[in-house]
Amino acid sequence: MMAMRDLVICVVIYFCLAEGLARCSRSRPSKACGRTMSAYRGSIRSPGFPNPYPPALRETDQECKWIINLPYGHGIKLTFSGYDLNDETNDVGSEIYDELQVFRDGSCDESQRQRSLIGMLEGELVIYIPHKTACIKFIRRTLNNKIHGGFSLTYEVVDANSKCGGNNTVMVTSQEGYIYSPGYPTASYPPYLNCTWMVEVQPDQTLDVSFLDFQLSYTYSCDFAPDFVEIGNSNRTYEYKYCDQDVPETFLSRGNRVWVHFRTGQWRNRGFWLYYKAVGEPTAADQPNPNYRQEEGRGKQYPGATNEAPQDKQDGSNSYQQFVESPGFSLSPMSPVIVLTVVMTKFCETVLYL
Structure with missing residues (x-):
């Protein structure tokens, strides 16, 4: 009886191994090579990371696309922990290379390509997206990668505000985010705007403001410019005034508030886009809820929000x-x-x- 049971077990193990090996040898699209992600924070890695990524077995697998389509917020921050992409010379002596492309919307259209990454980078790289959708495309053109580990990135949603309050100041109280002119970047800003934003963080913090894009209508003198941006620690006396197409320097506030004033005349242009971030850690009681977004000085919690940030499920759960x-x-x-x-x-x- 024992011998019969052992024989049955051996036969079952044999067929299980045969079926497992057959499944492993089948060619099919990789689960890890592209998908749509809807959580407002997550990670994206090349196939096999941190080990060398395999070449594309079929032409249809040559391009991997990750579409980030966030349900909340209006901006995305991508943080790369370096990358290492393969390049080689083909049979006719031409150099071919693997490439990582970043698009500022979910269509992956060439007109919306923001960055192209090739070769190798050690250290951190941050890329800002002024939309709640983005596309990450990984193109594997080479055939013999043996040492290059690919890439790993994380993304998160950041607050964004383009609402012009007219005579009323728009209050912004998130720890980091974007402010951009109405219509940016898909359309020119309207004429005769008078917009003011006040960014406020915790009393023990300051603010670091960097302009990511700046394109206002041409003028021969900033003193008489109809289109300009002012920034300062107070709305009574702005420290700096910017016009034309000169990208402003980074502004570091003296206190926990920054005022931004935008005025336009009859002309139009692409506008501006800035990124702000609180400097210094808030106290434990002031730590922001990731589901909580401030708008016009009033807390607004999105429907269905919980105390835990939603995460895209990773393939291969235990x-x-x-x-x-x-x-x-x-x-x-x-x-x-x-x-x-x-x-x-x-x-x-x-x-x-x-």
Whole structure:
């Protein structure tokens, strides 16, 4: 009886191994190579990271696209922890290279391409997107990558505000975010605007303001310019006035408030886009809720928000661990076969298909 049971177990193990190897050898699109992401924070990595990424087995796998489509907020911040992309020389002596492209919307249209990354970069790289949608495209053109580890990035939503309050100041109280002129970047700003924003953070913090884009109508003198941006620590006396197309220097506030004033005449242009960030850590009681966004000085919590930031589920969840730790689980004579089958399945899905 024991011999018969052992024979049955051996036969089952043989077929399980055969099926597992067959699944691993099939060619199919990689789960890790492109998807749509809707959580307002997450991570994107090249297939197999941090190990060298495999070449594209088929032409249809040559381009991997990650679409970030955030339900909340209006801006995205991408943070790369370096990248290492392959390049090689083909049979005719031409150099080909793998490339990482970043688009400022979800269509991946060439007109919206913001950055192209090739080669290698050590250290951190931050790219700002003025929309709640973005596209990350990874193009694998080379065929023999053996040492290049690819890339890893994280993204998060940041607050953004382009509302012009007219005679009323628009209050902004988030720890970091964007302010841009009405219509930016898809349309020119309207004529005869008078907009004021006041950014306020915790009393023990200051503000670092950097202009990411600045295109106002041409003028021969900033003193008489109809279109200008003013910035300062008070709305009574602005420290700086900017016009034309000269990108302003970074502004560091003396206190916890910054005022931004934008006025236009009859002409139009693309406008401006700035990024602000609080400097210094708030106290524990002042830590911002990631679901909480301030608008016009009043707290606004989005429908369905919870205390935990939603995360996109990662491929290859530990189903075997959940299975083993489930209540009432006990080993049986067939348990090794079950365990082996689960291990082979997860191995194929999470390692070889990366």
